[in-house]
Amino acid sequence: MKEEFNIISNLIEENTRVLDVGCGNGDLMKFLQENKTKDIRGLEISKEKVQNCLSKGLTVIEGNAESDLKQFPKSSFDYVILSQTLQAFLNPELVINELLKVGKKVIVTIPNFGYWRVRLQLLFKGTMPVTENLPHEWYNTPNLHMCTIKDFYNFCSTKNIKIYKSIALKKSRISEINKSNLNYKNLDSHLGIFLIES
């Protein structure tokens, strides 16, 4: 988790306006508040988590990214972050479009379904993968649209979304993703982090 926070923090310029979509209990918000910018908001669907955030004095709105991002004016944030939640939406494409409207830049992190440990489980055990990063069983997972680093990379190029930076994370090892190492990074990393712009 800390590595992901560090990478996200490094992608953000100081004293900018940030929105964390699906901010959970506000851990990333707190981290960024201490390290990068005071001007940070959150959107979260779970009442309990929203109350947790508000209790810490974080500015969070209870809401659903699929319906409630519309209320923010165009480009009203310098960065919008979507950390490991894209796969949980009914319509990830719509959410990405909304994020790109609201934010000048968007940071999306993706639990990589193409990671070799995930692939091996399906290949050898013949069961839906359960890993440290994807801890749910098939029958209770909130994840509706799992994708791989390569899927998201291809999605961006099909939809003409500019990728500013793409970073692969394996344990705590950080590396850049590019066209030529895409297949390898897609196999070898558990998390992909993308800085994109429409």
Added chain:
Amino acid sequence: MNKIIDTKKIIISNPLKLDCGKEINNFPIAYETYGELNSEKSNAILVFHALTGDQYVSGKNPITNKDGWWSYVVGENKPIDTNKFFVICANVMGGCMGSYGPSTINESTGKQIGTDFPIITINDMVNAQYELIKYLEIEKLFAVVGGSMGGMQVLQFVANFPDKAKLAIPIACTSSHSAQNIAFNELGRQAIMADSKWENGFYSNYKLNPDKGLAVARMAAHITYLSEKGLQEKFGRKLQDRDSLRYGFEADFQIESYLRYQGSVFVDRFDANSYLYITRAMDYFDLSKQYKGNLSEAFKKTKTKFFVISFTSDWLYPTSENREIVIALNSVGADVGFVEIESDKGHDSFLLDVPSFLKTLGDYINSTYKIINERRI
């Protein structure tokens, strides 16, 4: 009713132009304070009361001898901790607890003003209370807080005075009274005015009181403060002190008895004309109309931080209406947090023991106070 108790009171001498066009001056505003104002004057919280509330937020209400109306929220070691904060609450203009209202005595006639009292608005109430803040020499409030009509006053306060509060917490309210809200208020007013003892509002001249009408108004309103589920769980079809139906119109059911009781205790502490005037002020409230139909314009200039709260079972000021406030604030980039609290206690949730509400509100106020103070240092 209208016992003379030592209430804190100021006489506002500055002329105040009301929305109805009339100008008033030298009028009283009664208030109460709790806790101590610190030397930097940075810990003041102005609480706005709802329709039938008063300035006695916490402790014992000297008039009713019951707990203050927001004792769950305000007091020592409560979410708004009076060990830490200086809490101010004024009786609204139009009220009957010492502020300028229809039961105020007209000095030239020696009689109550009655329905010669001008129609007032939420805006008028807020402007009068701002005079109190000036009188107390508080340059900037830490927070303005209120539920229901108190929440409407919070919104109006920030719209009128965008740099006078660091934090605004409107709870279970709306930016504009809906047809349903107006309908229920009209029902209450008609009940009062249909009482033959109302005498066009001059009942005090005849030593009368339209208490039947006022009680019915309260009973009808009380239903709107609860939820269907809450009512069903608490009362169901339970009978009142009897084993079987009596085949008559006595209060067979507990819910009937409960409502009758609510009506009867209300008339002892509330003035019927005040009920007319204050419900009218609520009905006239439409903040977006004040800003040419664009609610977000009301908050355009503000640097105030907002926290909007609604309750799942509140059908009087439902979450959707509270969300409209959040949307308007977001569209001007204001700093706004929002949560809908799970509760089956209906609109009244904000007055009751709803632990997740009390905890979230208290933690939020305290962390925000800490963050704002740290930032200043």
